[in-house]
Structure formats: structure tokens, C-alpha cells
Amino acid sequence: MRSAIKIIIWLFAVFCLIQAASASVNYKVTGTPDVNPASGDLSPGESVTVNVVLDLVDSGSYTFPEDHRLALYTELSNPVWRYYIEVGGHSDQPRALKGYSPQIDGFILSYPEDTDVSVRIALSGDAPTATATQDKVLLRIRQIDDDDDVVDDSEYIIKRTVVNPQDVQADLAATQASLTELKASIDEQLAAGVDTTAAQAKYDAAKAAINSASATSDFAAAKNYLTTAKTAIAAATAALSQAEAQKEIDDAQTAINQIDGIITYFEVNRSMGTDQRVLNLKTQRDLAAQALSAANDQMSAGNYEAAAVKGADASEKAQSTLTLATQLREEIGGGFSLNLGSLPLYIGVGVLIVVIIVGIIYIRKKKRWDELG
Secondary structure (H helix, E strand, C coil): CHHHHHHHHHHHHHHHHHHHHHCCCCEEEEEEEEEECCCCCECCCCEEEEEEEEEECCECCECCCCCCEEEEECCCEEEEEEEEEEECCEECCCEEECCCCCEEEHHHCCCECCCCEEEEEEEEEECCCCCCCEEEEEEEEEEECCCCCECCCCCEEEEEEECCHHHHHHHHHHHHHHHHHHHHHHHHHHHCCCCCHHHHHHHHHHHHHHHHHHHCCCHHHHHHHHHHHHHHHHHHHHHHHHHHHHHHHHHHHHHHHHHHHHHHHHHHHCCCCCCHHHHHHHHHHHHHHHHHHHHHHHHHCCCHHHHHHHHHHHHHHHHHHHHHHHHHHHHHCCCCCCCHHHHHHHHHHHHHHHHHHHHHHHHHHHHHHHHHC
């Protein structure tokens, strides 16, 4: 009984080994595939070439299972296939394949295990049309077993994005609209006194890229130009927001500095430090300064839109307070000011003056009385 169990276990192990062996991948891609164009998106109809070298990996006693095959596939239009088998460093004559999904039989790849065998696959064709900009398969390789199943982990694939001309045209129109909107914003901010130099430079770069996209018939190149244009537009928008925020912050700071000067005049030159009107100005000034600090924080964090909003709030508060300060200074003028907050001082001075005047009158009258005897 135990012997029977051992035999069953042994047979099961052998079966698993056989299955594992039959399921192994018997090729690997050597080096970097040669694809032309080497990078970037493709336009429909653009010529494409792909060259790949495969090294065969031993399977049991042979380099490749005779009952397996390599299944090739491409989505290129008008595909032309060639493959070369190199054995022991010597290459045979090129062999042709036809169609979009040809196969290479395993028996022509099966050599004794100690033989170095490689396969070079050369494919040429045209980039296909696409109903939408999407990835297309340039080359796919799979190992198929004797049950017509794909061997696990045996798929090798090269893809490239093929653009749809209609998508490019729609993208061109949308990007042009964004550029027009950006120009209007730049002109508006320039009229408001904002430094638009950086934004204008990015605008010019975006405009040049859009013009290049419009002029080329290569839709893949046009797509790349539009990507450049959209990047420049985004940078211009950010630069404009930054400049707008900086203008609001600068305006607020200038107004606060002027307010400080007027308050100093009231406190030092006019001794109005306790005057309620001056105290109110100082309170409003501090509120503007708090708003300005919040704007600077947002600016430092790179949140330019938020910085512009808070900067505008600070500027509005500062300008309003500056108007009140200016009006108060005009009301007081440059002469004597009755500061109710310093009323005791003024009363004391008034009393002293009255005493002095009365004393002078008394002294003069006394002298006159002395002279009359």
C-alpha cells in the first residue's frame, strides 16, 4: 500500500515537472529594440520600422520545443516581415512572413541544447489610422504551446501612440481659445499697472508653438507643439497671477507706510497720541497689516490666486484708512490743534497764561500807583 502511494506521488511530481517544463518561456529579448522613429507619437501613414533580437533559451534537450511556435502580431498597416535565424554565430538567409499575425514554427527553432540560437525579427509598415488618439501595437510576440495556449509570461509588446487628426484639430482650436483668453487677461492687468513682463514672454512662446502646430501637416508633431503651447499658457497664467498678487501687496504696503507717516505726525508733531481719532486710525491700520501678512503668506506658499485676493483685501483696507488719515490731517491743518485727549494739559497752559497776564496788569497798575504817591 505504501509502495503504491509512493509511486502515485512520484508520478504526480513527474507530471508537475513536465507541466512546468512545457510552460516555461523559451526566448528572451536581447538588448534594446531598434524602433524608428525612436520616440514620440506617430501620425497616421507614417513609416515605422522595428527590429528585435531574441535569444532562445534551452528547453530540456533542445533550444525550443518543436511543438511550440512564436506568434507575431502588429497593428501597422501594410506590414512587411523578415526574420533571420542565427546559429552558432552564423546567420541564414532572410525568411519572409505575411499578414498581421504570422507565426514561426518551433521545429525550425529547435536545435541541440548546447547550440547558441537567436532570431532577429525585422518589421516595417505604416502607422494605422485611429478613430481616437490611442496606443497601437507595433510588435507583439507570444509563445504558443501545443494546446494553442499562450505560455505564461511569454508576451513581449511594443506600443506607440498614434494621433487622430480630428483630435489634434480640436485641441488646436481649444488651445488657441485659451491663448486668446490669456491675452485679454494680460492686457487687462497691464492697464491696471501690473508688471506683465514674465507672462508676456510665456504668451509669446505659446503663440509661436501654436503657429508651428498650425503650419505642420505632421499631426504627431502638431500634438507635441500643442503640448508645448499648453505648458507655456499655464506658466503665463501662473506668472500673471503672481504679478497681480505682487501689485496688490505692493499697493497695500505703500498705503500702510503712508498711514504710518501720518500717525507719527499726529503722535510726535501734534501730541495727539491719545486722540480717539488717531487711535481709530491705528486700529484700522493694524487690520490692513494683518490682511497684508496673510497675503504674503499665500505668496510665499505659491498660492498666487489666494495671495491676489488677500492682497486686494489688504490694499482696500489700507487705502480706506489712508483716506481717513489724510482727511483728518487736512481738518487739523498745520496750526494749533485742540487735542481733547490732552485737555488737562491745555487747561493748565491756559490757566498759566491767564495768571501771567493778570500778573503783568497788576504790576503795571502798582507801578502807576507808586508814581502817583
